[in-house]
Amino acid sequence: xxxxxxxxxxxxxxxxxxxxxxxxxxxxxxxxxxxxxxxxxxxxxxxxxxxxxxxxxxxxxxxxxxxxxxxxxxxxxxxxxxxxxxxxxxxxxxxxxxxxxxxxxxxxxxxxxxxxxxxxxxxxxxxxxxxxxxxxxxxxxxxxxxxxxxxxxxxxxxxxxxxxxxxxxxxxxxxxxxxxxxxxxxxxxxxxxxxxxxxxxxxxxxxxxxxxxxxxxxxxxxxxxxxxxxxxxxxxxxxxxxxxxxxxxxxxxxxxxxxxxxxxxxxxxxxxxxxxxxxxxxxxxxxxxxxxxxxxxxxxxxxxxxxxxxxxxxxxxxxxxxxxxxxx
Numbered sequence: 001x002x003x004x005x006x007x008x009x010x011x012x013x014x015x016x017x018x019x020x021x022x023x024x025x026x027x028x029x030x031x032x033x034x035x036x037x038x039x040x041x042x043x044x045x046x047x048x049x050x051x052x053x054x055x056x057x058x059x060x061x062x063x064x065x066x067x068x069x070x071x072x073x074x075x076x077x078x079x080x081x082x083x084x085x086x087x088x089x090x091x092x093x094x095x096x097x098x099x100x101x102x103x104x105x106x107x108x109x110x111x112x113x114x115x116x117x118x119x120x121x122x123x124x125x126x127x128x129x130x131x132x133x134x135x136x137x138x139x140x141x142x143x144x145x146x147x148x149x150x151x152x153x154x155x156x157x158x159x160x161x162x163x164x165x166x167x168x169x170x171x172x173x174x175x176x177x178x179x180x181x182x183x184x185x186x187x188x189x190x191x192x193x194x195x196x197x198x199x200x201x202x203x204x205x206x207x208x209x210x211x212x213x214x215x216x217x218x219x220x221x222x223x224x225x226x227x228x229x230x231x232x233x234x235x236x237x238x239x240x241x242x243x244x245x246x247x248x249x250x251x252x253x254x255x256x257x258x259x260x261x262x263x264x265x266x267x268x269x270x271x272x273x274x275x276x277x278x279x280x281x282x283x284x285x286x287x288x289x290x291x292x293x294x295x296x297x298x299x300x301x302x303x304x305x306x307x308x309x310x311x312x313x314x315x316x317x318x319x320x321x322x323x324x325x326x327x328x
Contacts, residue, residue: 056111056112056113056114056154057114058114058150059117061116061117062114062115062116062117063146063150065116065117066116066131066149066153067143069090069093069116069131070131070134070135070139070140070142070143071140071143072090072093073086073089073090073131073132073135073140074135074139074140076089078090078132078135078136079135079136079139082259083132083136083259083322083323083324083325084257084258084259084260084322084323085258085259086132086135086136086259087128087129087132087258087259087278087323088258088259088278088280088289090128090131090132090135091124091128091259091278091280091289092280092289092300094119094124094127094128094298095289095297095298095299095300096297096298096299097116097117097118097119097124097291097297097298098117098118098119098297099118099119099120099291099292099293099296099297099298100118100119100120101120102120103115103118103119103120103123104123104173105217107217109169110167110169110170110172110173110218111167112154112157112158112161112167114153114154114157119291119298120291121275121276121277121290121291121292122177122180122276123291124276124277124290124291124298125261125276125277125278126157126160126161127157128278129156129160129189129190129261129323130153130156130157130159130160131153131156132323133156133189134149134152134153134156136325137152137156138152159187159189160184160189161173161174162174163179163183164183164187165187169224169227170218170224170227171224171227171228171231175209175228175231176206176232176235176272176273177263177272177273177276177319178206178235178241178263178272178273178319179235181261181263181319181321182238184321185321188324189323189324190261190321190322190323190324191321191322191324192319192320192321192322193255193256193260193320193321193322194242194243194244194318194319194320194321195242196255197244197248197252197255197256197320198244198248198251198252199242199243199244200242200243200244200245200248200317201240201241201242201243202240202241202242202243202265202272203240204269204270205232205235205236205270206232206235206236206270206271206272207232207236207270208268208269208270208271209228209232210225210228210229210232211270213225241272241319242319243265243317243318243319244317244318244319244320245316245317246306246309246310246315246316246317246318247310248317249305249306249309249317249318250306253286253304253305253306256279256286256320257279257322258279258280258281259278259279259322259323260278260279260320260321260322260323261276261277261278261279261320261321261322261323262276262277262278262279262288262290262305262318262319262320263275263276263318263319263320263321264276264309264312264315264317264318265315265316265317265318265319266314266315266316267313267314267315267316268314273319274312274314274315275290275315276290277289277290277291278290279305279320280300282300285304286304286305286306287300287301287303287304287305288300288301288305288308289301305318
């Protein structure tokens with residue numbers, strides 16, 4: 001009886017410790033930052049990171065998915081399609097992929113994260129565009145040399161994700177998606193088409209990160225916090241951002257093409273963009289292919305894009321950019 005009592009007590013203590021561990025994990029998950037300043041509706045800043053802390057190393061599953069996508073593209077001749085059509089075909093293969101917020105927020109120094117298994121709204125856009133570049137520049141034959149293929153894909157991804165295509169610490173990541181658009185236009189990777197869509201001007205400065213440093217563990221470093229503040233000040237000196245207000249999207253939808261990058265503008269003070277995805281035409285209506293909410297997966301929106309934006313309080317319009325042919 002004595003030993004039975006000790007055993008019972010041990011089980012109780014183990015249960016208590018397990019419960020405490022779960023509570024601590026849940027509490028920790030609430031303070032982790034999202035991938036960038038983009039906030040998916042209902043996901044929010046401070047969501048937990050599901051990314052592994054491995055940086056640019058590839059898991060076997062990542063490589064298998066990458067190889068599968070490249071072979072799919074080769075079989076269907078995506079390298080010879082218009083860039084936007086190729087983007088849509090590749091993006092559709094990710095429908096059903098797990099949505100995971102904060103996939104870039106691994107602990108330690110900033111490094112290139114490769115993750116085909118889980119995507120958030122920004123990494124979906126970057127992953128598909130980088131894959132499209134690889135398919136059109138390297139092609140299926142590059143898979144015969146896996147290290148070189150991985151390096152080539154990493155180069156495409158770095159070019160999209162970091163200012164000037166150079167990874168140089170956390171502040172070099174293109175956190176504000178309006179800058180992501182202008183920087184990638186300057187690099188010849190996309191062409192911003194918002195100006196041809198009867199746009200309005202958003203004069204509000206971006207300052208969300210510097211005003212919410214507790215939402216980003218990287219900003220605990222005062223030097224990084226200063227770099228972000230300087231970046232925000234520089235963006236504030238540039239011409240005002242153009243966007244298509246939500247009540248005009250339906251009127252200009254016919255000028256938006258398959259594969260265009262869609263950035264839903266934010267009503268949150270100091271934040272430029274709330275969500276991202278790709279334009280997809282279905283049955284004569286414009287929809288959004290995107291990674292939507294926590295616990296969901298990549299999907300094509302049920303509602304047409306104009307209706308969807310109108311129905312979400314945190315979004316009030318769109319910016320649009322078109323993938324372009326690689327510079328040879």
